[in-house]
Amino acid sequence: MKAARPTRSKSSQASDKRDVILDAALSCFVQQGFHGTAVPEVAKKAGVATGTLYHYFPSKEAMVNAVYRKWKEAIARQVFTAFPPVAPVREQFRAVWRGMLDFARTHPEAFAFLELHNHRAYLDAESLAMENRLKDFGAGIVKRAQAEGEVKAGSTTLLMELVFGAFNGMMRAHWEGRIALDDAIATLAEAACWDVIAHRPEPP
Amino acid sequence: MKAARPTRSKSSQASDKRDVILDAALSCFVQQGFHGTAVPEVAKKAGVATGTLYHYFPSKEAMVNAVYRKWKEAIARQVFTAFPPVAPVREQFRAVWRGMLDFARTHPEAFAFLELHNHRAYLDAESLAMENRLKDFGAGIVKRAQAEGEVKAGSTTLLMELVFGAFNGMMRAHWEGRIALDDAIATLAEAACWDVIAHRPEPP
Amino acid sequence: MKAARPTRSKSSQASDKRDVILDAALSCFVQQGFHGTAVPEVAKKAGVATGTLYHYFPSKEAMVNAVYRKWKEAIARQVFTAFPPVAPVREQFRAVWRGMLDFARTHPEAFAFLELHNHRAYLDAESLAMENRLKDFGAGIVKRAQAEGEVKAGSTTLLMELVFGAFNGMMRAHWEGRIALDDAIATLAEAACWDVIAHRPEPP
Amino acid sequence: MKAARPTRSKSSQASDKRDVILDAALSCFVQQGFHGTAVPEVAKKAGVATGTLYHYFPSKEAMVNAVYRKWKEAIARQVFTAFPPVAPVREQFRAVWRGMLDFARTHPEAFAFLELHNHRAYLDAESLAMENRLKDFGAGIVKRAQAEGEVKAGSTTLLMELVFGAFNGMMRAHWEGRIALDDAIATLAEAACWDVIAHRPEPP
DNA sequence: AATGAATGAGGCTTCATTCAT
């Protein structure tokens, strides 16, 4: 229900404009990359004057970092919220997977920007620090599952990176139109990615 | 005296310089991205004058496409060469995997450039066409394996993208220093990625 | 409660704010120059909003001219007030000198702004006209003194400019920390500058 | 004789262009000040493209410092060259004075730029260091003359600043058209400025 | 073929000024 914000105060209007700019920036950056995007382009897409961007962000770099953090926070929140702390490992895995998938389907540009681009040249320390939260979180799950014997032994980080990589590979294929991400595909993918880490003793 | 390289013809010297430029360009592009790299930077790293670049490439875009094709061709050749056409599927999978891994270890910048960057904004049609060869090749293997019942049923493309994605995830983690790619890790990763596509009937 | 200033009428409050702005502008202009100062900087230093400046001055140029005239008027008033119309020339000289020195010591930023900056690019006709009053006044004194034989013959303007120049040189050295302007120095300087214009017949 | 450079090597042509730019910059800066001058203006006046300026100077600030140093060096050289080390103080004073006057007459814009503008906002340490050489040199002369009893006792720096200030005042008046700097005027000015520092015992 | 100075359009950012609140 959008009716929840019927009267907008001055400050919420300002926040709105900031968000409009962030959305325009996301859209430009995901299509053309950070260095491939001109600041006036972002302004034009946001429907404001170029100078206005500089009331909200001190520089283009600050802007891209704000975009990055906004959405990294959003995906983290979504995954954490859906996570069942006391469920069996298999179910936890599914929950994280669905959380990420829901996010990626709801905010395809945000996901593509976060995961399909190389940000190392312009992200600041705080943004880089953020990047590791989901991964640490994921690594924690894998580690506990390893202790319970349900997941392969060996480098926890490797297993987690393989799963995230597979997920990103799927999303990239979707983003670039090579696959359609319907429920059958999503289910198959989830199962296949579980198999990446699942401990399956050879049958006798 | 230029006579120091007697065994090389004039044309092969020219090729050398072209390669020097391509190497410098690869190095710059992988660190700073295409739009983040200035042409004189590439020239400086290559040890030639700026104008010289334009004797070998008509534009910066042509240059980045040449870099892309050179290395996409190289990785394709390496994988095709190592591929055993008549071996069992499991062995074929391992061969492709090892081929890619060997390439990525031997040419880390090239691999990072090819797979960890988003090129859509500047690659031309021919380069884009090239991108699909490895994937089509991989998809062919998967498809045949599906027919033989050794691989999960369902979207061939999805399975292949999951495997490539997992591989890229591993390489990105390595590139960014989160894992060390020793043999134990590589073996575990290969096995885990095979499990992505392996058909494992539930035990009764 | 705004009632804290009961003795001041509305209009004098407005004048106060105008003066606050003029003071802030003086401070900025003297440190960074006219073109080196941004209008919002002046507003910030004055403690008002940027838009408020434009209630008091139609433009940045009008503002700098107002600053100039305010202080040029002030120094003129101070010098004229202290001037003894019927005293001997030597005493008149001393009075003018002390008047200028008092002003420069009391309002160092104002003096530095008036005399140590080059205003030709933005002063309007009225401001430029003002600039010559002190000098005409000074020239008048010198001219009468020449008639009385106490001052060197020759270009009145030159003599007056030399004295003003010497005074400014002293103040610049003080402003830039090369000399301390104590009473001994001031007395020596006054005597030395009188010698610039004093008619001293060679001893026989 | 300009014929001394009949064939210009590549490097001397480059120096020529650098000098053309420095001259254009001097001309702009002296008329409109540093912050009041736009870089493309300088380029236009120099007859080159804007980008060309940046082959010779890394920034506008570097450019203004180069202008400053070029001319500060030139005036120093001129004064030092004309200085007679073993002559009587009165003659040394005259030599310094004439050296400065010759320079100011030959290069009026350079002199106006050096002495009639306030550079503190953009000069770098090296330029500021340079500024004190002429003054230290002048102070040395005054100090020796004080020791010989020909010059007033008291703050050496003050006396020197008064003389320089008077000289600058004269030049400013000339620059702004209030006096014509013919030989009669110059001679009178020189004598008057000597009187600033001359020790004249009161007649009994 | 090789050079690198030169170009000028375009990039990021600033800033004098306006105007809705």
Next chain:
DNA sequence: GATGAATGAAGCCTCATTCAT
């Protein structure tokens, strides 16, 4: 009157590309 967000022209500087040597 007072505010400060908004504007967009203009500022400094970069950079892909050209061309005389």
